Amino acid sequence: MDYETVMNFALKKGFYFPSCDIYPDKSAGFWEYGPLGVNFKNNFIELWRREIIRHDDILEIDGSQIMSKSVFIASGHAKNFTDPIIKCQKCNSTFRADKLIIEKTKINLGENEPLHKYDDLITKNNIHCPKCSNKFLKPTRFNMMFSIGIGPENELAYLRPETCQSIFVDFPRLFKIMRGKLPFGVAQIGKSFRNEIAPRQSILRLREFYQAEIEIFCNPNELNSHQKLLKIDNTLIRISIDGETNVISCKEAVDSKFIPNMLIAYYMGLLTKFYAKTGIDMTKTRFRKLSEKEKAFYSESSFDFEAETTIGWLELVSCNYRTNYDLLNHAKFSKENYSVIDHDEKITPHVFEISMGIDRSLYSILEHNLKNDVINKRTVLMLKPYLAPIHVGILSLLKKDGLEEQADVIYSEMKKNFIAFLDHSGTVGRRYRRLDEIGTPFVITVDYQTIKDQTVTIRIRDDMSQKRIKINEIKSFLTNKIFIH
RNA sequence: GCGAAGUUAGUCUAGUGGUAUGACGUCAGCUUCCCAAGCUGAAGAACACGUGUUCAAAUCACGUACUUCGCACCA
DSSP: OOHHHHHHHHHHHTSEEETTTTSTTOOTTOEEEOHHHHHHHHHHHHHHIIIIIITTTOEEEOOOSEEEHHHHHHHSHHHHTEEEEEEBTTTOOEEEHHHHHHHHHOOOOOSOSOHHHHHHHHHHTTOOOTTTOOOBOOOEEEEOSOEEEETTTTEEEEEOSSTHHHHHHHHHHHHHHTTOOSSEEEEEEEEEEOOOSSOOTGGGSOSEEEEEEEEEEEOGGGTTTOGGGGGOOOOEEEEEETTEEEEEEHHHHHHTTSSSOHHHHHHHHHHHHHHHHHTOOGGGEEEEEOOTTTSOTTOSEEEEEEEEETTEEEEEEEEEEEETHHHHHHHHHHOOOOOEEETTEEEOOEEEEEEEEHHHHHHHHHHHHEEEETTTTEEEEOOOGGGOSOSEEEEESSSSTTHHHHHHHHHHHHTTTSOEEEEOSSOHHHHHHHHHHTTOOEEEEEOHHHHHHSEEEEEETTTOOEEEEEGGGHHHHHHHHHTOO
């Protein structure tokens, strides 16, 4: 399905919708998840916990969203998270100062020079607005972090632009109290905030968005030798370098130097297995190696996990080898001890980061799984059962002769273990169609035979087939189909 | 942020000066023991927000916000 169809679908069914919609001063880039969206998101997060976090013995924390200024001075965001921009005096067009200078003079200042350097070059080379040829105002800096005032004195702090900083800040404490050993994984799921200049495309580019980040603290001397990495298997990963995509096993990727070390390959394999379970079409994904220019300021080696959608390749996960950049900086600015003992050797661990965009992942799953079943004249969301916002629908075939009451009894039992939905109204076909559309994998229908012999029909979404089972077998049937795989 | 187009019920839509059309959806009832769009009825929009022009504005003008597309931006 294309972007527009998915968008309309999500809006119509209340998966997500714009925030503050009824007021004229609402801002772009803020969206809310409705009931079905929340269930879907929670199920996705639970899958992430099961397949990656618990699987790999990673610890999860929940840090605060507002963090003090010092954190971002140490992390480099206060300085590097800004762009030098210039505005035209007349037409108000905004440009990146560094980019415009490269274009006109081939001089590459980078984005972190003092503002007067940009100004000097613009004046010296007589650079004018490309749109209207008028002069520019003095360059300024645009910081993508939202600042916030704490307490009566409005002390400057920031809404975190990435969730990982609290993991770095907390690392020494976590390593001690959790009796850490390298490699040591810490994860966090939560909101991050970035003041995008132009948020677009609903939940794909938000100012407030969900991230699931994992930081693997490791010994840089063991990136190819730690015992755990020997578990690396022949999971096929798709790697794209300079526009060419290779399908290759994790092991081969390291041997052939596509991936710099086994640690990165190991987690790429894990991530691949996770995304395969979300139902994303893996043939439409790739790990794209970022060029020197594209990498973030803190990263030595970066791969983006991307999914192909109808609006192009979407970055779902950013994998960055951050070296000891973050820990050394926090150690330096806070004077806290960030070194640990590993094999009788005192080191500051390196960090490999897996930074997942939840909102974009959810969108990609929807786009790859929303199907138009022309033969049966229905729209079906072919979600994996464990991701479905409703696990099971409970219907009474007719609303009379005690069928309704019987369905009520089954419903109240089912909702203890599953996300269940009860519906009595209208024709049964219409109710099946509605549940298909939001991805409900199973529907139980109470009919006249139920009254006689305590059996119900259970309908399978994907092929619309039905089978009859005993009421007391429903729970184990659903458990097997939904949670065990 | 620039340029262009747009903004009428949950969704789509008619309506170019006299407070709004239709469909789908929703709800209630009927019908039907199994795959939507049969029947009856009901609710739901002062037409994005604001200002102005006018006796009168969804309809004209201006501003703002948002949406879409293009440019720029995406650490």
